[in-house]
Amino acid sequence: MTPAEIVTVMLLVAGCFFFLAGTLGLLRFPDLFCRLHALTKADNLGLGLIALGMAVHIASPWAALKILFIWLFTLMASSTSCYLIAKFQRGRAPKPSEASAE
Amino acid sequence: MEAFFITVCLFLLLNICLGLVRVWRGPTVADRLLTTQLFGTTGMAVLIILAGYLGELTLLNVAITFNVLAILLVICLVQVWKSGAKGGEA
Amino acid sequence: MSVWIDSLLAVLAVFLAVRCLLAPTLPQCVFLFFAFGLALALAWARLGAVDVAIAEAAIAAGFLGVLLIDALRDFAAPRTHGETAQKPHFLTQVLLGAGLVVFLYVALEAVWNVPDGGGLTALAADNLPRSGVDHPVTAVLLNYRSYDTWLEVGVVLMALLALFATGGKELFRRPVVGAVDPLLRQVILFFTPVLFLVGAFLLYLGKTEPGGAFQAAVLWGAAGILLHLGGWPVFAAMPRWTRQVLLTAGFGFFLLLGFIFMSGGSALFEYPVAYAGVLILIVETLAALSIAAALTAIFAYFNGMKAASVENEIPDPS
16 A cells, blocks of 8 residues: 555544444533534534545645535534524523433 | 555545445434534545546545535534524434 | 445335335425435436436425425424324225336336337437437427426426415415524625536536436526525515516516417428527517526425424514
8 A cells, every 4th residue: 555545544544433423422522512522523623534534645736625614614514503503402402411311 | 456455445444334324223313413424534434545546636526525525514513403493302 | 236326226216215204293204305315316327317416406405495494484383294194095096006007017017018219219300400409308308398398397387386376476475584693694605607617518518418407497596595595585575577487487488489480381390490409599588487486486486485484473582
């Protein structure tokens, strides 16, 4: 394997780990506010690592630019949407602790 | 290398399957929406990997389309559900 | 090896479709439908139909998602499908089943009997230099079969007219809830131009690569919807004549072009080869603008309709 391939493999495996962590967190955490935490890990790091790995693999500047934009927009969208959802849920549920009752 | 990419794609798709449990159980609309956001991100990752592995760079445009629209549903939920009709699920 | 991805996607799509139909509550149904859209988009990408994948991504994740979430609020009370619905009549079930079997048979027959040469593929590829564009899908949509595309633009307009007919057009005037949160304002103001630019990019890309008017239209429509949600009802705020021109521009220009060239002796929607490229680009841009305006209007309409009914039935606490 070439050095570039090794880098790609490592980055993709690390990205997969964060996606798995995000999904498990989404399933196992007790309430919405904890789950937000799990989601941002998958969005920011999981996608970021996979995007970086594939940018190394594709090795085309135009594609790398597109992938970079995908990641930047996702960073922006996911952090903002987590804030918005948390605020939205605060407004609906009386207290965060009560929202945990399933 | 090819087998590795396919394994990663399969792994991410199985992640989506796992996440369906949260869509099914809820309990709130916000939980379900959050899971859909994660699906979107996972789908983007799968598309990026497919684009690299198949050499089909137009697939990146599909990922961009998902990407720029991801925020729309959240803003819609937040703004549309802001007032009135509080009788629904929490 | 890649057959595993394909099998997983096929099973996932069918599973999600069945689950979505049989879901006991509406929120489950709606959000499973989003997952179904994602699975379909990935499946189209795997099948090599990137145009359809982009369209599916834009429509399922964007426009339909917004409409369904908007509708969900009206029906969010925890009632189930089965409570009030009566058990369907025996004869209905038999007829539905028989119809489904016939439909499946016809679909399988059509797939099975695709001609060896791929039907018209060779003919379409041969005439590509004369069509004015380099991407075969765009050539089919905007040149060979532009009659279909013209009517599709009309269908979107028709949907909006049907909405006007059911509830009047005054609902546009209703005030929308503004975005008071500064972060929300900023993110809307950031993503609106991004959506517009990506839409324009896809529209222009349609000449050579997968992309085109419908995908661009959904993204532009999403920009309009985003502004509407943020408290800037762009479409409703326009003067009446601007709205009318915007809504009918795509359909009208298409038709006008058809008439002009038909009066010159060619067939309906047959473009002169020398100008085909630029004409297709103009038609696509106008069609995308019209569809985007119609989608924004449809959303604004539903949003306004809901606000009206909520005001009448449930007094707002604030």
